[in-house]
């Protein structure tokens with residue numbers, strides 16, 4: 001199976017609050033986007049397409065390896081993935097979509113997603129259980145219900161797809177008012193079942209400054 005990787009790196013990182021786009025922020029001396037590309041490659045993905053913010057295209061090209069294909073992303077994560085999907089090689093059978101914001105994803109997670117695709121899944125996401133008590137609150141912050149957490153999962157990236165399935169699902173979603181936070185939601189909206197494999201706490205998303213500090217500590221631990 002030949003897989004192409006897409007790294008969504010065109011966000012601004014408002015919640016992180018850095019002066020640079022989040023994917024260019026350094027972790028252990030390297031930009032987050034470089035860690036994400038390396039995770040994919042270490043897990044078995046060769047060709048990688050990265051979606052970047054238009055104003056910083058040159059800065060991204062300067063830090064990424066020469067054989068990485070850089071495209072300009074869009075205003076939403078979905079638009080950025082759509083742009084990268086258009087540039088992904090047609091001869092690939094599978095596409096893995098990853099966040100630059102998940103720099104320390106172990107290669108084993110990538111390999112598990114690839115193995116599930118090779119075994120015949122059309123869509124695969126890495127997931128983790130929910131470990132906290134989970135509730136619903138109203139507009140005043142008052143708890144109105146407890147949510148049984150046993151069936152709940154936190155969804156990570158990379159998310160893997162049969163390439164034709166992902167292309168068709170993005171075509172199906174085009175022009176609808178639906179908003180999607182990940183690619184598995186795009187695929188499910190087209191009626192395609194999504195399988196799960198085990199994620200990894202080390203694949204945590206860097207969203208706020210605390211997450212970056214935790215990731216810095218993680219780079220100092222043996223992997």
Ligand SMILES: Nc1ccn([C@@H]2O[C@H](COP(=O)(O)OP(=O)(O)OP(=O)(O)O)[C@@H](O)[C@H]2O)c(=O)n1
Pocket residue numbers: 007008009010011012013014015016022023051073074075076077078080081099100101102205206207
């Ligand atoms: N228009 C966008 C928005 C997000 N992303 C990417 O999608 C991933 C997950 O998004 P998130 O962590 O929410 O990043 P930002 O949108 O940059 O963060 P914020 O909402 O704090 O601005 C990130 O790697 C981000 O670069 C993207 O490629 N294009």
Ligand SMILES: C[C@](O)(CO)[C@H](O)COP(=O)(O)O
Pocket residue numbers: 077099155156157181182183205207
């Ligand atoms: C794709 C994702 O990382 C899966 O958990 C997540 O949905 C991104 O969400 P965000 O709202 O863009 O941070």
